[in-house]
Amino acid sequence: VSVATASAGPTTSVAPLKKGTAEARTYHDDMKCILWTASDLASRISELGRQIAADYEGKAPLVLGVLKGSFMFYSDLVRAIEPCPRGLTMDFIRASSYGSGTESTGDVKLKTDLKKEKVAGRHVILVEDIVDTALTITTVIRYLQEECDVASVRTATLLDKHERRVINYKPEYVGFTCPNEFVVGYGLDFDEEYRSIPYIGVLKPECYAHLGI
Numbered sequence: 001v002s003v004a005t006a007s008a009g010p011t012t013s014v015a016p017l018k019k020g021t022a023e024a025r026t027y028h029d030d031m032k033c034i035l036w037t038a039s040d041l042a043s044r045i046s047e048l049g050r051q052i053a054a055d056y057e058g059k060a061p062l063v064l065g066v067l068k069g070s071f072m073f074y075s076d077l078v079r080a081i082e083p084c085p086r087g088l089t090m091d092f093i094r095a096s097s098y099g100s101g102t103e104s105t106g107d108v109k110l111k112t113d114l115k116k117e118k119v120a121g122r123h124v125i126l127v128e129d130i131v132d133t134a135l136t137i138t139t140v141i142r143y144l145q146e147e148c149d150v151a152s153v154r155t156a157t158l159l160d161k162h163e164r165r166v167i168n169y170k171p172e173y174v175g176f177t178c179p180n181e182f183v184v185g186y187g188l189d190f191d192e193e194y195r196s197i198p199y200i201g202v203l204k205p206e207c208y209a210h211l212g213i
């Protein structure tokens with residue numbers, strides 16, 4: 001697959017893509033609509049950051065990102081926690097439940113190298129991209145409470161798709177309430193694609209029609 005980028009100068013051998021060909025389609029062409037622009041996300045995240053900073057004043061929170069989908073939200077949110085409480089540390093846990101496509105398998109797998117003695121007694125802020133059925137986040141919370149002895153745990157999720165809950169769970173910090181649509185962008189993927197786009201949009205159904213869903 002040839003790739004054309006703005007930075008690919010005349011000295012590279014990358015062939016320019018022709019407009020109107022299948023190859024020239026971009027991720028933007030696959031969006032049915034944009035729900036939140038980059039600037040919508042930035043202003044909401046700075047509000048969340050200020051709220052978290054006020055709530056955790058004098059505490060030393062451990063900000064724990066739930067990978068992979070939260071990576072972009074995480075990096076913007078930690079910088080928005082202002083003024084930043086002393087002792088704030090950062091770590092990550094990997095959770096996966098989506099095999100492929102747009103439906104969760106419900107079987108949540110966690111991968112982490114967190115050291116129990118470093119997490120015990122900490123005030124944990126979990127950072128998630130989206131809470132949908134809530135199976136993932138409640139699995140992570142159960143792990144932290146039962147295996148790691150944390151002092152407290154709260155969740156900051158960029159999106160809350162509460163219509164699809166399987167478990168009754170309410171995250172403490174929510175960026176936006178998400179309609180019951182499959183969304184991509186700003187870290188959220190479809191089969192590992194679309195994570196890099198700077199806004200959140202709804203994928204056109206024809207993009208996953210081949211999966212029969």
Ligand code: 5GP
Nearest residue numbers: 069131132133134135136181182183188189
């Ligand atoms: P839950 O366990 O709450 O059903 O789902 C949590 C995970 O499912 C999220 O971390 C995310 O990876 C994935 N997910 C749920 N809804 C969507 C969606 O609309 N778009 C994308 N890209 N991922 C989703």
